[in-house]
Amino acid sequence: MHEKDLIKTFGSLVDDALLVIGHDLIITDANAASIRLLGDKVIGTNLNDHIVYSGLAEELSTCLESRKPVEFPTTPTNNHYRHIRARMIVWGKDTVIMLLLDMTLQHNLEKMRRDFVANVSHELRSPLTSLIGFVETMQNAPDMERADRQRFLRIMDEEAKRMSRLINDLMSLSKVEADEHIIPEGKVFVKSLLMATINVLSNRALKSGHDIRFHDYRGQKATEPVIRGGNDEIMEVFQNLLDNALKYSFPASIIKVEMRDDANGRLAINIINQGEGITEKHIPRLTERFYRVDKGRSRQMGGTGLGLAIVKHIINKHRGELKITSALNKETVFSVILPYATD
Ligand SMILES: Nc1ncnc2c1ncn2[C@@H]1O[C@H](COP(=O)(O)OP(=O)(O)OP(=O)(O)O)[C@@H](O)[C@H]1O
Ligand SMILES: [Mg+2]
Structure with missing residues (x-):
């Protein structure tokens, strides 16, 4: 096959x-x-203008002389955040075919891990x-004094509980991540559940002087909302x-x-x-694991930084949405949006 027909025949295959x-x-x-990755003016230009790799000419000569494939990592000139694996193989006397494999996703996943x-x-x-x-x-x-011993034991107890909380949160996260694709089948009576949760936290709110006020704006005729x-x-x-609202708001x-x-x-x-609020640049990152x-x-305050990551995954699993609005010294709103059960 002539090199001219190569891209025409196989170009759309990959x-x-x-x-x-x-x-x-x-x-x-x-x-x-290639045009999507490197821009629309690639044909007729020098490869050096499109990818960043100092030994490009040497790699090409090696490939042409040894007639063996060569491989090296590079980035496009127009986007340094992309990670590319370049592969060259000889085609004809002094022509090579180059495949640029976009490894950005794998690279980022590996970094996240x-x-x-x-x-x-x-x-x-x-x-x-x-x-x-x-x-x-x-x-x-x-022979330590009893009071000192009690103080040390209290700190040790707190530290052990922190580790236990972290492990519980990690297990919660990995469980919800593992079956995020499965749509839950049960029925949740959201208003009753929300009231029960507020009730559970009412003692804590009382201690910090917080007042949790619930209001249903769905109109008087609205029935108990049900979701899957x-x-x-x-x-x-x-x-x-609610734990975050209590922790990060004014007493x-x-x-x-x-x-x-x-x-x-x-x-x-x-x-x-109502609290100190969250600056705009932090908002998109709040649901990342360990981001504080x-x-x-x-x-x-005993936080592990996994709370919102768990929240986000649970909401995803329920095909819902989490919206966060805040600004410095403005009120902070966390909106959980869930589709109603249809049957
Ligand atoms: N209502 C809020 N107001 C201001 N900042 C908040 C609010 N909720 C969360 N944040 C910020 O987002 C960060 C991440 O919250 P997240 O719930 O994931 O972790 P955490 O509360 O620190 O720990 P954990 O929930 O695991 O005990 C918090 O550390 C805090 O900086
Ligand atoms: Mg939290």
């Missing part, structure tokens, strides 16, 4: 960029994916180091959001819980609190 390159690095032909392991290890190590330290101190001071889902999971969503402020019909005929539950606006402060 989703990745396929290029024909001469010995002078000039691109003589390219498929549609590494970050996750590093985060988990770090979060477990801090309480563990503290526990070991206190055990050693107590072992070396058998899992009771425990939806309760976990409300618990996490003794009002927390509003509203129930509404959204513009698209779905059920919206808004949890609104003020790490020190959140840890001090």
Whole structure:
């Protein structure tokens, strides 16, 4: 087959960029994916203008001389965030065919996995180091004052509970992630569940002087809203959001819980609190695992930074949506939007 027909015949067969390159690095032909990746003016230009790799000419000579395939990592000049694996094979006397495999997704997933392991290890190590330290101190001071011993034991208890909370949250997260694609079949009576959750937290609210006010705006004739889902999971969503509202709002402020019909005929539950608010740049990242606006402060309050990640996955599983609106020193609104059960 002539090189001219190559792209015409096989170009659309692959989703990745396929290029024909001469010995002078000039691109003589390219498929549609190449144009998507590198821009619309690739044919007739030098490959060096499109990908960043200092040893390009050497790789090409090696490929042409050895007649063996070569492979190297690179990035497109127009987008340094993409990770490409380039493969060249010889075609004819002084022409090579180049395949640019976009590895960005794999690269990012791998990075997420590494970050996750590093985060988990770090979060477990801090309480563990503290526990070991206190055990050693107590072992070396058998005649320690009773009051000191009580204080140390209290801290050890807190640290152990922090580790236990972290492990429970990790298990919750991995469970909901594993079956996120399965639409839950049970029925959830949302208003009753929401009232029950508020009730569970009422003692805590009383202690911090918070006033949780519920209001159903769906009109007087509205019946109990029903969605398809899992009771425990939806309760976990409300618990996490109310826990955050209590933790991150001004002491003794009002927390509003509203129930509404959204513009698209779905059920919206808004949890609104008055606090320091959240700057815009943090908002899209809040549902990432371990993401905390003020790490020190959140840890001090016993947070693991997994709450909203769990919330997000549970809502996804229920084919719903989580909307967050806030700004510095403005009220913060977390909206859980869920489709009503149709049968
Ligand atoms: N209502 C809120 N107002 C202001 N900031 C909030 C609010 N809710 C969450 N945040 C911010 O988002 C971060 C992530 O919340 P998330 O619930 O995932 O973690 P956490 O509360 O720190 O820990 P955990 O929920 O695991 O105990 C928090 O650390 C906080 O910085
Ligand atoms: Mg939380």
